[in-house]
Amino acid sequence: MTIRPGRIAVHIALVLYTILALGPIFLILINAFKTRRAIFADPLGLPNAQTLTTIGFDRVFANSDFGLYFFNSLTVTVVSLVLIVLIGAMAAWALTEYRFRGSTILSLYLAIGIMVPIRLGSVSILRMMVELNLVNTLTALILVYVAQGLPLAILILGEFIQQIPKDLRDAARCDGVSEYRIFFSIILPLISPAIATVAVFTMVPVWNDLWFPLILAPGDGKQTITLGVQQFIGQYVTDWNAVLASLTLAIAPVLVLYLLFSRYLVRGLTAGAVK
């Protein structure tokens, strides 16, 4: 195989982009294990015998309810994810499979959600949550994230469901399989790559969100991890060791989930290319 110049250019671009994307994460990781002095003196340097310290981690575990924040974040992310995928797939199936009065309008209405940033509605959402007595609960966050994630999920899953041959559903109907069973036993397994795609796209912004936790659940032990990190960032003094340590810890679960899904993700993005 000869190496064409085009290929080299593509690879250079990809390598540069990878450095750009991974660089900050790498910086966080190395600096989380360095003393404060070393962080500022040599931010790009690797920790060495003199500068290596875990003081940031110690302080995170000692001075904050890190475990609680972590658990809150995990709960919010996982529950939102499950709800978005389940409701999204069901809605996508209904909108692509059944023709009913208003189905087109309904799809359009749901698609608009992709274009309108949900943060524009922050004030009304806060008011609504106050009315519903949901402030400082994880439920408030989950509800908002489900609303935020659904439009894109429905769009992507709908596209995938459309690619499933119609004959399959008809065959199942001839087999006497109920519509729910068709959805759970045939449609869901077949769109699992798409579900992984949706899961990744949905998970990352939810896990990283600071805005809604700050507004809707800033206290009562309902803080998420992004909010928890904030307590080390002060107006005058910032405990960089603790900030970087907690960020390092916060990255881990997303990374694990991403690795779990990514096998399917690649398949999802290339599905239909080989067949």
Added chain:
Amino acid sequence: MADVSLHGVAKSFGATEILRDINLSVEDGEFVVFVGPSGCGKSTLLRIIAGLETVSGGEIRIDKKRVNELPPADRKIAMVFQSYALYPHMNVYKNMAFGLKFAKTDKAEADRRVRQAAEILKLTPLLDRKPRELSGGQRQRVAIGRAIVRNPSVFLFDEPLSNLDAALRVNTRLEIAKLHRDLGATMIYVTHDQVEAMTLASKIVVLNQGRIEQVGAPLELYRSPRNLFVAGFIGSPRMNFIKGQVLRAEGSRVTIGFAGTEAALDVRPGSVKPGDPVTVGIRPEHMEAGGTDSTSLRGTIDAVEQLGESSYVYMRLASGDDVIVRAPGETEATPGGTYIAHVPSRALHVFDASGLSVLPDRS
């Protein structure tokens, strides 16, 4: 086992009429083939019988019971799809057993039926494979197996062979015919391939533009097509059509002039009168090379196709009509030459101006 009957079935999507006023009865154990060009509504009709489409009018009866409102699963039918429609994430065994799980079939009984179907279809060694690990022919057999295990009264086939290659198609065709003999079930089969229709059917239904053109046994349609469409559709290569005119008539005996020659034959009394324009039809295989009879066609050869056991001579008559003749395998005809083909008058078909056959019933 069951019979199927359709009474005034109509279907339209919005303003487009797909099927209108379909009346048909399928006897118990019959092998009925719906044939017609694409877009004629044959697949829609099959899906209506299956219960996958609703009708806009009319009634469907299976086993003498109205089934219009019943879902597919309750109609005692099983369908085999053109795309096979195997569940890609299940192995062969599960594909066949899947439907039984929801029909509340006893587990042991389901297992027995699946293994029996696999036995019949020679799928036993493949039971653990996924559909993607099977060849086209094997997938087709799994699809048929999935239908068999349901133990249906009526089998519905939607162009099951069109995704197979030529050799496999012939094979599978024979297997389906054998299956029909063994099971004795009612089968309804959709195809656009008239060879499949001729070889499999005990009754052919020719559809065109949402209407039934003719229903009959394969040879009946071949011998006495009711109209120009059926005449052109059944038979390969298709029947030659030549414009002609009624010259004389004495009772039912008429003389028809076409392409510079004439032929006398019997028609249905009163169906045509002298001066009427008609279309004369003659099958390529019914013409004989040479012949100096008064009824023979003479033309310039455009092309010759040699098939070994026979050859097809494409010629253009002086009247401008193009005619195909089946000549013996070793013909001396060459493009550019002149060819004379004898036309036996008993092999002629005559259609009136509206395209209906005017011949008396031959069957």
